[in-house]
Amino acid sequence: MYIPNKPAKYGINIVLVCDVRSKYMIDASPYLGKNTGITINEPLGSYYCKLLTKTIDGTNRNLTSDNWFTSIPLAEQLLKPPYNLTLIGTIRNNKQEIPAEFKHNSLRGVGTSLFGFHEKLTLVSYKPKPQKTVLLLSTMHDKPSVDPVSGKPVIIQSYNETKGAVDTFDQMCGHSSCSRKTKRWPLCMFYGMLNMALLNSYIIYVSNCEIMKTKPMTRREFLKKLSKDLCKDWCAIRLEERPLMQKRVRAAINESIGHNTDDDTDEPGIKKGKRSRCDFCDPKLKLSIILKQDYHLGESPKDQFLVMCMPAPVGIETSEQSISEAWKIKPPYSSGVDQHRFTFSYRGGADSAATGTCVCGARGPHEAFTTVKGTNTISIYEKEKKATALGKF
Known part of the structure; x- marks a missing residue:
């Protein structure tokens, strides 16, 4: 109106x-x-x-x-x-x-x-x-x-x-409002109801503190704590029902609900504590990369690839399809996956091989997968073109 x-x-x-x-x-x-x-x-x-x-x-x-x-x-x-x-x-x-x-x-x-x-x-x-x-x-x-x-x-x-x-x-509702700009009046009504409920809860909290003769939190601190408590049960349900969750999202949820994450890296081959290198392969490992058809490395001396490593599942074949299927059931950000960066020196045409060396233990968003040796699986994608590179070592 x-x-x-x-x-x-x-x-x-x-x-x-x-x-x-x-x-x-x-x-x-x-x-x-x-x-x-x-x-x-x-x-x-x-x-x-x-x-x-x-x-x-x-x-x-x-x-x-x-x-x-x-x-x-x-x-x-x-x-x-x-x-x-x-x-x-x-x-x-x-x-x-x-x-x-x-x-x-x-x-x-x-x-x-x-x-x-x-x-x-x-x-x-x-x-x-x-x-x-x-x-x-x-x-x-x-x-x-x-x-x-x-x-x-x-x-x-x-x-x-x-x-x-x-x-x-x-x-007071306007001073600490959770409202957002919207053209949908039901959502606007919901924001108003939420603002009134939050203020009423703080008034009850302050009244209880006066009865118990304790110092109440500021309204800002109270609203932050209340919002976390309201999300806590739903975050726990999400954590339980979605095992294939990104590692950073899982870490944020664990932190918000107060779960201890010290035992999150108890999978075989994973060392606890801060790591600067991959736990599955040698940082100085030399790779021989065979490029797919119609894919070429750049003219620059080096191309960088983001790499993911994990222990190979028992009985896995060395084919590209088998490796891709194995990664579909493994969350890229889970504790059993390491991410690091490889650089490759270009030597020749599309059918020629390039050698690569692991130069850092940086972890970040992955681009994709590939390759197998013994008990280790390494997956490689080119960062910008998202082209798959197959390799044997």
């Missing part, structure tokens, strides 16, 4: 009721348009007020509302069972129950107050400025009390002290 006098003019309007002291959101409901209350033959303000206060009916609390909600019939109904609630709120001067003497009059002095009483209702008209008159209705006050210091009616002071809970709650 569009509200021109609001800081955020466009958006989904959600009507809230909040606790004054803690700013805890008690209930909320989205505004669904002018036709919402027609079926029950009731003004929208009264409809939403009764809807949102169901959880506190019968608690003898007070409601503070603006002039969109406040009306004489609503105030009278809230005093009766099952509501048993009092009401303080500004009221529009176009209501038919308002006497003409209480409306704006330029001849009235600034700072004057008029009180009107009807059964348990109290109406006050206060003129703070020459061109402004404020009307408030209260079922909590029954005396024409005026503060001697400020000169304002006590009803207005009570209203000012209790009117800011919803605005403060909305402001």
